[in-house]
Structure formats: structure tokens, C-alpha cells
Amino acid sequence: EADIYQTPRYLVIGTGKKITLECSQTMGHDKMYWYQQDPGMELHLIHYSYGVNSTEKGDLSSESTVSRIRTEHFPLTLESARPSHTSQYLCASSEGWDRGTQYFGPGTRLLVL
């Protein structure tokens, strides 16, 4: 069982609100990732981090931002939520490229009304 946590699990919020999705891992992994997944579809990488103070945008353009102030914490923020942001957001971490395995949190289902 992976030690990676996401809160909240479900979030229903109105348009224009600022939201932060939390992701924490207790495995000491340097690399962390955020993916966006629509129902029944593939995962798209939206942000990743090599380590503290290192963040990069992923392959799918996203209006969200991330920060990595501590190794274990990788929050994702939407400054002004819109209905188009409705999706599932999955956080993951990995030990390093040569091992490659990513450990996923349970996900946050976001619905923006």
C-alpha cells in the first residue's frame, strides 16, 4: 500500500472560487506528479517536480499552479475554478527514473458548477 494521500477526495465548488488540492507522501520520494483524468479516459500529466523548489509544466496545458516547498508536500492550486476544470486529479510520486514505478494517491474528484 502506497503512503500517498490526497485531500479532499470529492469537491463541489462554484465558478470563480480558489481551490487547493492537497497531496502528501511519506516515502521521501523526490519526484512527484499531477495528472488529470476525465471519466473513462487516459491520464494526462499537468505538472511534475524533481524535488524541493523544482516544478515543471506537463504535457497537457493547465491553468493550475503547483508548489514544492517540502519534499513530502505537492499542492495544486486553481485561482479561479471553471466548469471546464471538472475532472479527476491524481497525484503520484516515484523514487527515481531508473526504478520508474509511480505510486498514486486515491485522487480528488472535482466538480465545478
Add this chain to the structure above:
Amino acid sequence: SQQGEEDPQALSIQEGENATMNCSYKTSINNLQWYRQNSGRGLVHLILIRSNEREKHSGRLRVTLDTSKKSSSLLITASRAADTASYFCATVTIGSSNTGKLIFGQGTTLQVKP
């Protein structure tokens, strides 16, 4: 999709039968991984196969990799109702080896009927 296709998109079998899922990808890879996702949950890593490997086993799982055809298959033997889930292949491309970024396929939805 970003990297390739998975086939079939959906598969329904009886308990005890074998299930085979295929994955194709477009660019040269460092490794290919298979993940499982139960409905509405996060993904669980099943198995990783490196580009210089051709076959790997883990319990009831068997994965093959053909880099000349840029394809992989996942075989689940003696399936159980608990195997019902979506299965995704994901690749780490040569260009992304130092970041470990995964590129996912569209997934195969497997239903195993009791």
C-alpha cells in the same frame, strides 16, 4: 492518444478464463509499465518491463514486449471477479528517462463475470 493505443477498449470474460490486453506505442522507450485502476480510484502499479527485456512474470500476470513492433501485451491467467478494473499501459520514453514522466494509453476496461 498521447503515445499509443490499447486494444481492446473493453473486454468481458468469465471467471477462470484468461484475459489479454495489447498496447502499442509510438516512440522509443526506456521502459513500459502496466497499471490497474479500480473504478474511481487511484492507479496501482502491476509490472515494469525494460526495453531490453522481452517477457516478465508476476504471479498470474505475464507481460511481453516487442520493441521492433512497438507493442506490449498483458496476460492475466485464471481471472477472478476481483480482477475487474481498467488496465493502463504507460511508457517512459528515451527522452524522458531522467524525469520518469509516464505517457499513458487509453486503457482497457476488463469485466470478469462470476
